[in-house]
Amino acid sequence: MVLGALIPACSSSKPAPAPPPALWGEFKPVVSVRELMKYMIDPVSDNIFNAVGTVVTKNGMVDTVPTTDEDWEKIQIGAVSLAEGAYLLKVPRPFTPPGDLNNSTGPDAVELSPTAITAKVERDLVEWNARIEALRNVALEVLDIVKRKDVNELSGAGEDLDRVCEACHRSYWYPGEDAGFYQKLNRRLQEFRQQSPAAGRTGTKQK
Numbered sequence: 128m129v130l131g132a133l134i135p136a137c138s139s140s141k142p143a144p145a146p147p148p149a150l151w152g153e154f155k156p157v158v159s160v161r162e163l164m165k166y167m168i169d170p171v172s173d174n175i176f177n178a179v180g181t182v183v184t185k186n187g188m189v190d191t192v193p194t195t196d197e198d199w200e201k202i203q204i205g206a207v208s209l210a211e212g213a214y215l216l217k218v219p220r221p222f223t224p225p226g227d228l229n230n231s232t233g234p235d236a237v238e239l240s241p242t243a244i245t246a247k248v249e250r251d252l253v254e255w256n257a258r259i260e261a262l263r264n265v266a267l268e269v270l271d272i273v274k275r276k277d278v279n280e281l282s283g284a285g286e287d288l289d290r291v292c293e294a295c296h297r298s299y300w301y302p303g304e305d306a307g308f309y310q311k312l313n314r315r316l317q318e319f320r321q322q323s324p325a326a327g328r329t330g331t332k333q334k
Contacts, residue, residue, distance in 0.1 A: 156219070213259050238300055
């Protein structure tokens, strides 16, 4: 009886194991999703988009393909940055900077408001994470292409990246990208050019 009484007393005297330390600390976002895309994800994706293409010059058409180690390293920088940067979209953060409501007001609104985007993500986190994984998978695809230096597959990877990006934008940023959407967008662009004549002379970047 004495032995039986001592066993639980001994076992209860052992301290509970301490939780593992948070080695990396907490994730604290610095910018909104819009800014993350503008200043990080979009620029590094250009390393992939611009790796293969055709440019029309006065001397005819010139094909652009990676030919040197430096060319392939630039593509690798884009793919690594994109693969790692995509996961920053998993860190909860505002979708736009403070006071930026997107083009979400008025009868010809072409974008969802930040509040509406947030609500859509929170309703279906599975879709949000799936789209992030799709973006990351394309980056991993490009990394594999870089290892093999396969120019033929690089063009297809750029098309895959474009599809993944546009699918995400249509789902979260633009409410119904149909014929009516483009009519509204065109009216918005015309209004913008009328208000800012210089804007009509500004060149646009084609991907």
